[in-house]
Amino acid sequence: MQRRGEPREDLEHHIMERTIEFSNILALLKREIGERRRSEEALRRSRDELERRVEERTAELARANEALQAEIAERKQMEEALRRSGEELERRVVERTEDLLKTVELLRREIVERQRLEEAGEAAERELEAQRALSVRSDRLRSLGEMAAGIAHELNQPLTGVRGMAEYLMIALDRKWDLSEEKVKDRLRLIVEQADRMSHIIEHVRTFSRGAGRSERYPVQINDVVRSAAGMLEAQFHVRGVRLVCELEEGLPEVSANPFSLEEVVLNLLINARDAVEDRLKAGGASRSLGVQVRTRLEGEGQTQGVQVEVIDEGVGIPDHLLGKVFDPFFTTKGPDRGTGLGLSISRSIVEEFGGAIQIRSAPDQGTTVTVSLPVIL
Numbered sequence: 622m623q624r625r626g627e628p629r630e631d632l633e634h635h636i637m638e639r640t641i642e643f644s645n646i647l648a649l650l651k652r653e654i655g656e657r658r659r660s661e662e663a664l665r666r667s668r669d670e671l672e673r674r675v676e677e678r679t680a681e682l683a684r685a686n687e688a689l690q691a692e693i694a695e696r697k698q699m700e701e702a703l704r705r706s707g708e709e710l711e712r713r714v715v716e717r718t719e720d721l722l723k724t725v726e727l728l729r730r731e732i733v734e735r736q737r738l739e740e741a742g743e744a745a746e747r748e749l750e751a752q753r754a755l756s757v758r759s760d761r762l763r764s765l766g767e768m769a770a771g772i773a774h775e776l777n778q779p780l781t782g783v784r785g786m787a788e789y790l791m792i793a794l795d796r797k798w799d800l801s802e803e804k805v806k807d808r809l810r811l812i813v814e815q816a817d818r819m820s821h822i823i824e825h826v827r828t829f830s831r832g833a834g835r836s837e838r839y840p841v842q843i844n845d846v847v848r849s850a851a852g853m854l855e856a857q858f859h860v861r862g863v864r865l866v867c868e869l870e871e872g873l874p875e876v877s878a879n880p881f882s883l884e885e886v887v888l889n890l891l892i893n894a895r896d897a898v899e900d901r902l903k904a905g906g907a908s909r910s911l912g913v914q915v916r917t918r919l920e921g922e923g924q925t926q927g928v929q930v931e932v933i934d935e936g937v938g939i940p941d942h943l944l945g946k947v948f949d950p951f952f953t954t955k956g957p958d959r960g961t962g963l964g965l966s967i968s969r970s971i972v973e974e975f976g977g978a979i980q981i982r983s984a985p986d987q988g989t990t991v992t993v994s995l996p997v998i999l
């Protein structure tokens with residue numbers, strides 16, 4: 622029986638051992654399964670994480686791609702716009718160039734036209750100048766003709782006188798007439814006087830021809846000319862009881878003229894004024910002392926600026942019907958021993974030669990004013 626019991630114990634033991642072994646194995650298996658589950662879980666999580674990140678990255682890439690596409694599209698648009706504006710610019714440059722070429726052509730034509738007109742204008746001016754020179758020459762010839770006739774007429778009278786008196790003296794000597802020395806001297810004095818008159822006329826004519834275009838011009842201070850002329854006549858005025866007053870504006874600009882010719886003008890005007898005042902004094906119509914005033918002053922502005930010389934007298938004056946004649950050569954109201962009638966006509970030709978003008982205003986029995994205007998040197 623014991624024997625029989627012995628295997629049973631072994632079996633139980635064996636079963637026990639096996640059971641322990643099984644439970645160990647089971648515990649191991651359980652651990653293993655738990656372990657595996659955990660690692661499976663970790664694997665799943667990491668796969669999920671990876672998937673999430675892949676998804677995220679994919680989304681990011683998709684967005685970046687979209688942005689890139691948008692940028693590419695924008696850039697394309699810009700390129701297109703640039704290309705269009707480049708074309709537009711090119712078109713406008715071409716247009717503008719054409720416009721400019723047209724303008725240049727127009728300008729060129731205008732310049733040519735203007736040159737043509739200028740040349741035509743210059744030719745017309747030259748023609749006019751030639752005409753003017755011709756007319757001046759014919760004026761001069763005419764006045765020379767008039768003058769020659771005047772000279773002949775003027776010289777004829779004293780010449781006849783001189784010849785008559787010389788002949789008379791010759792006959793008287795031939796025939797041994799009883800002539801007193803006084804009478805002979807008288808006739809000879811008359812001859813000398815008439816010869817002087819002829820020299821006076823000839824001197825005037827020479828001045829006239831000098832005045833008509835041959836005198837040299839310099840910058841002249843008009844006050845110097847007036848002072849010199851007045852200085853020459855001062856004593857004569859004083860002796861005849863005629864006052865002479867100069868009122869000269871200082872700092873006047875210079876004029877382009879010949880000082881000697883201008884002095885001749887002022888002398889002529891002063892002598893005329895002196896004669897007129899003397900005539901009035903002689904006529905006894907004045908209750909006070911009478912005189913002559915010479916004034917200089919500036920007139921006008923800019924291009925038309927000039928200096929004026931005025932000779933103002935309180936003489937007999939000129940009747941209206943004679944006022945238009947006083948500038949005529951040989952017009953005179955003075956006796957043969959006082960005037961030839963050339964003073965004013967010579968004066969006018971001198972003043973006009975220097976680009977100036979001469980005017981006369983007069984009131985009978987009150988006085989006369991002669992105004993000479995000369996352009997200044999700019």
Ligand SMILES: Nc1ncnc2c1ncn2[C@@H]1O[C@H](COP(=O)(O)OP(=O)(O)OP(=O)(O)O)[C@@H](O)[C@H]1O
Binds near residue numbers: 938939964
């Ligand atoms: N200031 C004046 N007042 C009055 N009459 C004048 C005056 N100036 C000129 N006349 C008149 O004009 C005339 C002409 O003057 P103009 O100076 O040309 O010759 P003139 O004085 O007669 O002679 P001359 O050749 O010696 O100058 C004079 O005879 C005179 O009648």
Ligand SMILES: [Mg+2]
Binds near residue numbers: 889
């Ligand atoms: Mg005179």
